[in-house]
Amino acid sequence: MIAPHTRTEMWRNVHDRNKHAEISNARHVRALKHYAPRKGVVTIMVIWAIAIASIVVAATQILAFREATLGRECISRVQARWAARAGVETMISIMEWHNANPDPDDALALTRDLESNAFGEVETGTWDIRHFIDGQEWAGPMDENSKLNINVATRMQLLELPNITQDVVDSIYDWRDADNEPQQLGAEADFYRNRGLGYEPRNGNFRSIAELELVAGAWPQYLRGEDWNLNGRLDPNEDDGKRTMPDDNANGKLEAGWSQYLTASTRPVTKSASGQPRLDLRKANSEELMTRTGMDATQAAAILTYAKVGNARMAQILSVPLSQLTGSRTAGATGAGAAGANRTGRSSAGQPRGATAPAATTVKNLDNKQLTLVLNECSLDDTRTSQANAGKVNLNTASRALLRDILQLDTRYADSILSRRISKQSGLLSLADIVDLPGATQEQLLILGQVADVTSSVYMISSRGRATTSGAEAEIVVMVDRSESPVRILEYREP
Ligand SMILES: [Ca+2]
Ligand SMILES: [Ca+2]
Ligand SMILES: [Ca+2]
Ligand SMILES: [Ca+2]
Incomplete structure (x- = not known):
């Protein structure tokens, strides 16, 4: 219960x-x-x-x-x-x-x-x-090629650059010459080493124009002027006065210091104007030369004889009438010689003035066309010199300032070259186009023959x-x- x-x-x-x-x-x-x-x-x-x-x-x-x-x-x-x-x-x-x-x-x-x-x-x-x-x-x-290659610029030409002094010219020579012996006021390896600069001269060709700034005394403001970035064109900061680097004159024009005259980049033109390999006058035979240039056998023989001379140069063929080149005495030569070393005598449309001269010794001077073909289709360059690696100034694009101030051409002659290149629509076809101008002395032609061309x-x-x-x-x-x-x-x- x-x-x-x-x-x-x-x-x-x-x-x-x-x-x-x-x-x-x-x-x-x-x-x-x-x-x-x-x-x-x-x-x-x-x-x-x-x-x-x-x-x-x-x-x-x-x-x-x-x-x-x-x-x-x-x-x-x-x-x-x-x-x-x-x-x-x-x-x-x-x-x-x-x-x-x-x-x-x-x-x-x-x-x-x-x-x-x-x-x-x-x-x-x-x-x-x-x-x-x-x-x-x-x-x-x-x-x-409108500029002079610094690797072949002579002392006289370098001395014409604005603001340059003898010691800088000597130092440029020392930079590019192979030895370590300083020029009178120059600078070789010891100079740069003693100042702890961390580099020495190349003792060879300049490879770019900016390399010039490494040379003692070649300050950037001298080399570049207003072209601070070395591009050859007027940039906004190069045309605004002191507002931004560099200090320029704001005049709408580019004043590019030494860089407007000099280059280190040009190379020799190995091909001929017609695009073929050039005929080497030291090795060519008479037939080849006649076919290529249209000269007669006597002219070809005279050129080939001259080409055998040790220091034979194209500049000589340009500046000296053919009849004088190998020492032959003809009336044609007399015509040119009588003009007081004026080249005009040779290029009077190639008409041999030696018509009355004894036929046996007559060498006709080259006419404009023949000379053009020798200059543009043949070569006589000494590949052992530093000239072998440097290009020439193109007279079709070179500036008046370069011709007159740096190459030191006679003012009248420089101006007549510029007038002729403007008047010819095709431009100057060869240096033969400037041998008959007023002021074309052998001396002037020798200068141009060494440093200038038309390409x-x-x-x-x-x-x-x-x-x-x-x-x-x-x-x-x-x-x-x-x-x-x-x-x-x-x-x-x-x-
Ligand atoms: Ca040297
Ligand atoms: Ca510029
Ligand atoms: Ca400026
Ligand atoms: Ca300016």
Whole structure:
């Protein structure tokens, strides 16, 4: 049987229940007490989370915006750079075409083609190629052969450079001569070593015009003048006075110090004007020479006899009438000689004045065409001299200042050369085109025969690309040698 509930038990049970309820309530209250603060923290955490998320989103947006802007700038720069590159490639392909299709009757064909393609465009940008010569801006690449190669410049020519002194001229000689014996006021290895400069003279040919700045006393401001980046073109900082380097005269013209007269990059033109290998007069036979130049047997014999002389030079063939070259005495020679060493006598349309002279000794002077072919199709260069590695000044592009001030040509003669090259649409086809000008003495022709010619091997292309959309710019400066095909890149700069 189940024991009956007693009141005491009932009361205890009630008490226990109450107690249990109290405890349960207390726990509940404690739980509630505990629960209430946690709810606040979560709310704050949510607000924080939203705030942080907003900051992250905003920051990401800013970054994304910046990256997009940077991306657009990068694309603009790439577009500008490749537009500049397209200009360079266009110039090179024109040179290649002219190498494959030479025109001996037009000395300016290449120059004109380069000029007419100096400005062009691709899908996303444009290019612009220009340069300064003689205070004037020209379209197209800079003809390095318009300048004198420093590796063959004489003491007299170097002394004509603005601001130069004898000690600097001597130091230039020391830099390029093979020995370590200083010239009178020069500087060899000891000089540079004692000053801790960390380099010594090359004792060989200058390889770039900027190398000249390493020579004692050849300061950058003398070499570069206003052309601070040596690109042959007038940049904004080179035409704004003292506002930015360099200090220039802001006259809209580029005065480029020694660098407007000198180059170190030109190479000899090995091919003839017609594109064939040149005929070496020291090895040629009479038939070859007659076929190539159209001279008669007597003339060919005279030239080949002269070519056997140890110091025979093309400059002599240019400056001395053929009848005098090998010492033969003819009336033709008398005609030239009587002109007081004026070359005009020889080139009077090739008419032998010796018509009345004894036939046995007559050597007809070369006419203009024959002389042109000897100068342009044959060679007589001594490969043992440093001249072998240096190009000549192209009289079709040389500046008036170079001819008059540095090469020291007679003013009247220099001006008549410039007038003639302007008056001939084909330009000067050979040095034979300047032998009949007023002032063309043997002495003047000898100077020109040694340093000048009418063709070019090396060009400096300064191509500035511009993106069509943003106007961003990029420049490429390339020195190219077109004396052989394929055209060779001597120097490449992206300033
Ligand atoms: Ca030396
Ligand atoms: Ca410049
Ligand atoms: Ca300036
Ligand atoms: Ca200026």
